[in-house]
Amino acid sequence: MADRMSRPRLVEKLMNKWETFYRKSDYLNSVAIGEGERLRGIQNSCLEFRFPMTILCGPNSTGKTTFLALSVLAFHDDQSLTLSGSNKSYYDFSYFFGFSEREKHEEGIEIKWKYTDGKEDVIKKGKERWLRYIRNNGSPRRPQRGSEFVGLSRIVPAFEKRGYQRLFSNIKRRKQKVCANSLSDYLARVMAKPYSSIFSYETRNISGSYRLNDYNQTHTSFNAGAGEECLTIILDTLLSAKEGSVIAIEEVEIGLHPATMETLVDVMMEIILERNLQVIITTHSPEFLRACPKESLIQAERTGNSITFIHQPNIENAIYSISGKSATDLFVVCEDECAASLIEACLTKKQRNIVKINSYGSKSELIEKAKIVHKATNKKVLIIWDGDVERNLLDKINELQDWDCIQGIKLPGNTSPERFILESLIRNTAMNDQICSEYGLDIADWKALEDKLSVMTDEHDLFFILKEGLGLNQLEEIRKRICWLVSREEKDQFATIKQRINDLLSNNL
Template sequence: MADYRSEIRDSEITALEDKVTRSSYHKYLKRLTLKKVRGFKDREISFDFPVTALIGPNGGGKTTILGAAGLIYASVPPRRFFAKSGKYDSSMKDWSVEYELIDRDVNKRLPISRVANFKQAKWNRTAVERQVLIFGVERTVPATERKDLTKAVGGSFVAASEVALTPAVAGHVAAILGKPIEGYNRLSVDTAGRITIFAGRTSGGDQYSEFHFGAGEASIIRIVSAIEEASDGTMILIEEIENGLHPVATRRVVEYLIDVAARKSCQVIFTTHSNDALAPLPARAIWAAYSGEVLQGKLDIAALRTITGQIDAKLAVFVEDSFAKLMVTSALRVLGDVEIDAIKIHAMGGAGPAIKVNEQHNIDPTSTFPSVCLLDGDQAELADDVKRVFLLPGSTLPESYVFSRVLDRIDVVAARLTAAMQLPLGRQEAVKNVVRQRALTNRDRHVIWEQIGEDLDFTAGFIVASAFLAVWGQEYPQEVQELVGKFVDLVPKR
């Protein structure tokens, strides 16, 4: 249903998930349990995909989880994420994190357990060795505001050394930024090479330094350069990955990180406020942190704002996927006299996340409005009226149900279906033929709207799905009433 199509194939995603399941890594953090850290108590986060996104409101705990992930590795100083200010900071007392990780240098066959806790005013860790790269939000501070680059300012500056970007680095950066990266160098400001600045070249051949780069451009060059130089199996921690980047570049950098996970067996964890950063990832790669809770699944940022009360609403509806969301929206419109703008409907990427979020929302004493969960018809065993978990019509996928109901009356509804798909009415026969043919040849109802659209002058799948739902609602109003009737007392009326 989404317009975005990742360049990472589904088979690559599946292969990486399988690699985690089989524990086919030399070094890998499998899970951590926040026994007591800030607002978290006994909350477990599993890393079921080698690239993990952490989302949540400001102060929700994203950076806490990111820091906890790095804390068990000896190369990460605890103060990097969990600093203490003497007698003025007693909040860290008895903090504790438990870990399950793979480290073949320690145990060649089995995962190992480790602990980090804060007792007697200091961190105690059974830390292990692993290269860890950390890219904080300071990476996007413009060069003109970095005090460590004052030596590079002025007409007399000459770098201690110049190193050209490798073809591999230049290629990856160009793919992310969508522009050629040729003739770029990394300049060492100091003789030790600890302070660096980048310089590029315009298409006309003129040189320019990082003082004239965009913050996002410099950040991506720095991230990619460090990752390509890193050892296989490195852990990579990135704060607010979208900082300074265009939405398209944000998606591409996450795709690059998935490629790194495949090529170099690296593990990546990043925080974000951007839906674009989530687009290339499977549902199990995303964790939300909010109000002391953690939830795995493909929540989008709008859903999280609804859950945490940041969006004013009168009813929240959690469904499995984008088609179910469209179906509920269509049903509410057909019903009429409904305050649509006061109802927030969210696709959760599966039955599990939809049920869990709905349950947590309804038992949260701070919630100011109710919520319901609507599952696909094939999830009958999970329905629970008491917990406000209901079913969409039919006993199978909602796509299958809606398609079959419209197909049953295709001779009657062909004109309306054609018009709803924004096609000339003269195409009615073609529409009927395509629908009947796809009923025979389609093997996956999830993609049937895109297939019908391709057959009909490449009409967008979203338009086809909307058309079928509109006709279904018009032809079967009693089914719409039965669907909404399950929670009609909660539906805000105009």
């Protein structure tokens, strides 16, 4: 099982690995549809990859599924685990781009793949064939790499799948596959419920391959929840595919509860880092987009026959492009999830329903992010910097043309929010007693936790250390709870922020 680490460190390690390890191999650097005939109405469009995990979002008809398929088709696999209903061992164009007589793909469609080692491959569809997959000497034309596609069929329950009852009525006759040991741990972490064992029964015939999952030896896919099944298929693919595989996941949020999104993103990044995977995901889910690091996000926009791909888009702007509406009266932009949790704890229930808090990372980018949010939504935006922000950034707010719609303020204290929380924990014995009471810690447990916190070198490890010390699985849960306690204990220091938000909502500013 991959090592667990804080989100900032995980993202940093993935980015560093992309620039070093991935760049030296033949992972996918970009895929393009050229100037020739249109493929599904698309031409002159190029999708570039800059991070091991890519989250592709955008409205319908922006080519997300098309480019997802073309990414898988960049490679040749000796035996794709997820391929079913085919007599081949690898994905080909006929798998993704079927047609009827009246919509037959025209010859002259141009596809171009660039790989991270600098190599390129360009194909132009012929009258009958896309390309020769295997050369005359028996070697594959495309680079050899594991390639998997996790499609929407995962949401179809077992009882709706034709022939499943007949195939698996006697499971003793079916081949049993032992899943990776870490699958049950990862599934338990995302689902927040215990799993002691997961394995599957598999069979294959001329029509395809079939699988029935067994959970804790208490129930199978016939009685599993939709989220349980979807997560198992996604995680098992990530864990069972060949190391270094390229894996495409269509509409990752299908069947999943919004509360699972942040943990799922962390789990996927941990597996990607450990197994050197390249994962490409499509989504329409606002919750999933908000849970993803900005380095992974790409927004697709269509103009005529061409698709433009925007890297690291403003999240709310991307969500607005998908839904076309916003129920938010005020946007708050801050630096990270810790700051967002502290701010959220200041709000009343009514305010939480109409105030959208987004964390964007670098403090130097917040003003530009606020401008983008205001332009996209025509709503007021409040920038809340960390307590250690430089004075010149605060002063820049007054120079804005839209200064009446974009306001700025900082969190209490003159340090990072993590350091502010740590100092509050050390200072407030009453809050410590409440934490010990809530989570069942004795004096020795708390003393051991204090000792670890006192030698902490990276402030971003604060909640990871707290989570381990409190014996919890959900990082988000402990972050929100601790921030809630601190904001209540230090309520006088948050009074200015609360008043500014109230004034903006009341149109007093």
